[in-house]
Amino acid sequence: MLDTETATLKQTEQALNDSARVLALQCDVSVPAQVQAAIDQVEKKFGRIDALVNNAGVAVFKPIGETTFEEFRYVLGTNLDGAFLCSQACIEVMKKNRHGSIVNIASISGLRASTLRVAYGTSKAAIIHLTKQQAVELGTIGIRANVVAPGPVDTEMSKLVHSVAIRSDYYDTIPMNRYGTPEEIANAVGFLCSPEAAFINGQCLAVDGGFDASGVGIPTLRKHQDGSI
Ligand SMILES: NC(=O)c1ccc[n+]([C@@H]2O[C@H](COP(=O)([O-])OP(=O)(O)OC[C@H]3O[C@@H](n4cnc5c(N)ncnc54)[C@H](O)[C@@H]3O)[C@@H](O)[C@H]2O)c1
Structure with missing residues (x-):
């Protein structure tokens, strides 16, 4: 999950309560460097x-x-x-x-x-x-x-x-x-x-x-x- 709002991310992460399958990252999707950094983290955690x-x-x-x-x-x-x-x-x-x-x-x-x-x-x-x-x-x-x-x-x-x-x-x-x-x-x-x-x-x-x-x-x-x- 990528979102600019940390409060929204935290709330959803807590509701899903599944740290093995959920990764919540603050990211403004309109900023190329932030998107690349976030997707790198997704690949690092899940491999695909x-x-x-x-x-x-x-x-x-x-x-x-x-x-x-x-x-x-x-x-x-x-x-x-x-x-x-x-x-x-x-x-x-x-x-x-x-x-x-x-x-x-x-x-x-x-x-x-x-x-x-x-x-x-x-x-x-x-x-x-x-x-x-x-x-x-x-x-x-x-x-x-x-x-x-x-x-x-x-x-x-x-x-x-x-x-x-x-x-x-x-x-x-x-x-x-x-x-x-x-x-x-x-x-x-x-x-x-x-x-x-x-x-x-x-x-x-x-x-x-x-x-x-x-x-x-x-x-x-x-x-x-x-x-x-
Ligand atoms: N609610 C409706 O009636 C409706 C109807 C048609 C389409 N949509 C579309 O559905 C999607 C979700 O809408 P929603 O109603 O849940 O809106 P929402 O405002 O409840 O949720 C949108 C989320 O996007 C996040 N966000 C905004 N800009 C961002 C950015 N630059 N980078 C990362 N995150 C960002 C916000 O923080 C928010 O958590 C949107 O694309 C919207 O256009 C909604």
Whole structure:
């Protein structure tokens, strides 16, 4: 586990309570030297890398004209550069066994544009394409790359950026009328990392309760699913 926040790392390390299988390292994934140092430590402890999940992400939701270049770079730095750098470092280790799985974490915001997401949405669209590049180039040496695009999930990030009104709008628009849970996202990620997904490469899996499939939807029609209007 790599994270910038030592408190988060400590808490998760304690919850997992498995020092033989868990290594928690403070690392800013947008800084090349920190990523290389962390992956060196991972290789030293475990001797190999079977799977990499590029999950670190940040969000700044602002209109295009109000998003500063620093904010744009901050979001792209973690969400896109981070995935590029961690993948590059891990691929060197995976290559030795000609085996590995990369799962990048995008968002529905990477599949379709929505308000205030010039930095976040662009970073997530880019990571979807980065995944395809990785799948094409690395498939030949036994490394698979796939991307999970979650819909709204109840996590620290969504608590920070989703107001009560936004939550209620999401409930209305998502066919399953709720947010996802971190466990539901983790189940999809775990599957893509596992041998069960051995021939799945270069795919984007939306884990979103049908949010992507629903498009914009028509609220009045949704309220009258029995056909009455
Ligand atoms: N929560 C949602 O509704 C939602 C929806 C779609 C996609 N996602 C994506 O899922 C992923 C996880 O999001 P979350 O909701 O759990 O967010 P979160 O804020 O709860 O967790 C993100 C973690 O990334 C860490 N992090 C941030 N910048 C970092 C950096 N530069 N280097 C290392 N670690 C860094 C943070 O410290 C934090 O622990 C993100 O990529 C996010 O964009 C979340």
